[in-house]
Amino acid sequence: MTKRSVVIGVGHYLPERVVPNSEFEASLDTSDEWIRSRSGIERRHFAAEGETTSDLATYAAQAALADAGLEPGDLDAIILATSTADLTFPSAATMVQARLEMTTGFAFDVQAVCAGFIYALSNANAMILSGQVKRVMVIGAETFSRIMDWTDRSTCVLFGDGAGALILEAQDGAGTAEDRGILAVDLNSDGRYKDLLYVDGGVSTGTSGYLRMQGNQVFRHAVEKLAKTAETALERAGLTPGDVDWIVPHQANIRIIRGTAKKMGLSMDKVVVTVQDHGNTSAASIPLALSVGKARGQIKQGDLVVTEAIGGGLAWGAVVLRW
Ligand code: ACO
Numbered sequence: 184m185t186k187r188s189v190v191i192g193v194g195h196y197l198p199e200r201v202v203p204n205s206e207f208e209a210s211l212d213t214s215d216e217w218i219r220s221r222s223g224i225e226r227r228h229f230a231a232e233g234e235t236t237s238d239l240a241t242y243a244a245q246a247a248l249a250d251a252g253l254e255p256g257d258l259d260a261i262i263l264a265t266s267t268a269d270l271t272f273p274s275a276a277t278m279v280q281a282r283l284e285m286t287t288g289f290a291f292d293v294q295a296v297c298a299g300f301i302y303a304l305s306n307a308n309a310m311i312l313s314g315q316v317k318r319v320m321v322i323g324a325e326t327f328s329r330i331m332d333w334t335d336r337s338t339c340v341l342f343g344d345g346a347g348a349l350i351l352e353a354q355d356g357a358g359t360a361e362d363r364g365i366l367a368v369d370l371n372s373d374g375r376y377k378d379l380l381y382v383d384g385g386v387s388t389g390t391s392g393y394l395r396m397q398g399n400q401v402f403r404h405a406v407e408k409l410a411k412t413a414e415t416a417l418e419r420a421g422l423t424p425g426d427v428d429w430i431v432p433h434q435a436n437i438r439i440i441r442g443t444a445k446k447m448g449l450s451m452d453k454v455v456v457t458v459q460d461h462g463n464t465s466a467a468s469i470p471l472a473l474s475v476g477k478a479r480g481q482i483k484q485g486d487l488v489v490t491e492a493i494g495g496g497l498a499w500g501a502v503v504l505r506w
Pocket of ligand 1: 212213214217218221222296297298336337338340341380397398399400401405435439463465493494495
């Protein structure tokens with residue numbers, strides 16, 4: 184018998200306000216056509232005034248608990264991937280824990296920007312495999328609208344707010360690639376690229392700062408590194424791209440998503456795409472896409488799913504799991 188981290192619940196939350204590309208045309212030298220053709224984004228959701236990352240995360244967590252038929256007290260831990268926590272501390276995860284009235288277990292944040300959910304899944308899986316926990320809520324939640332420079336057309340049209348959550352449970356598998364659950368993980372970072380994508384504020388400046396990105400440079404790294412990390416994780420699981428039912432990529436840009444699928448020799452009908460409706464929601468994008476993919480009837484129990492993401496750091500990675 185081999186212990187596996189199996190998905191037993193999934194949910195998401197998107198703020199009410201939907202902002203179409205055309206809304207940027209009034210204040211910026213941009214167009215719906217440019218945003219659509221360069222990024223694939225058509226609209227995104229923005230949090231309401233006063234609505235925070237931990238609010239979005241709490242709603243997604245509640246949806247995942249309902250999907251699993253569990254109560255907060257059934258969880259051993261909450262791991263929340265975010266770069267836009269409400270405050271410098273305490274963690275947004277402990278805020279969610281309080282909102283759920285969960286008084287047992289533990290909660291903490293993971294920060295690896297757009298790759299954050301992959302890093303959080305990896306943490307949760309390691310804790311499950313070591314026997315430290317049995318059930319973990321893994322959340323990705325962001326309010327990137329709070330760190331946008333609204334005068335910078337090269338970034339502010341690309342991002343959105345949202346949250347998604349998965350519940351993982353320790354279950355016994357046979358130890359083969361047919362098992363349900365996480366089958367392999369690959370994580371990478373290379374801090375030499377830290378200036379390609381960063382926020383120019385924080386404790387050192389006394390401000391929360393704005394996102395700065397050399398988009399075309401990040402783009403060049405993305406396709407190559409995402410295809411490689413996905414293939415490495417598949418290889419670790421003893422699988423090949425031909426075994427994949429669904430790629431659930433980080434939703435930053437449709438051209439990166441298409442390029443990565445092509446490099447892996449996979450057709451776009453094996454890719455869950457939500458970037459048109461959500462924009463880039465950073466660490467929330469993969470759990471959002473998993474939840475939407477399941478709700479659409481795309482991802483079904485037993486399907487082999489590969490998730491991959493890259494973001495600031497640069498940090499990137501992939502998780503192979505059987506749903
Ligand atoms: N409207 C109109 N024109 C624009 C806009 C806009 N909103 N934004 C930029 N432009 C212009 C630029 O000024 C430039 O003009 P110039 O040629 O006169 O200088 C031109 O469009 C081309 O700009 P590029 O940046 O070269 O355009 P590109 O095709 O690379 O697309 C984009 C830009 C969409 C940002 C793309 O590079 C991208 O998606 N990059 C990767 C983003 C990503 O994956 N980030 C990682 C995750 S995010 C995270 O970790 C937080």
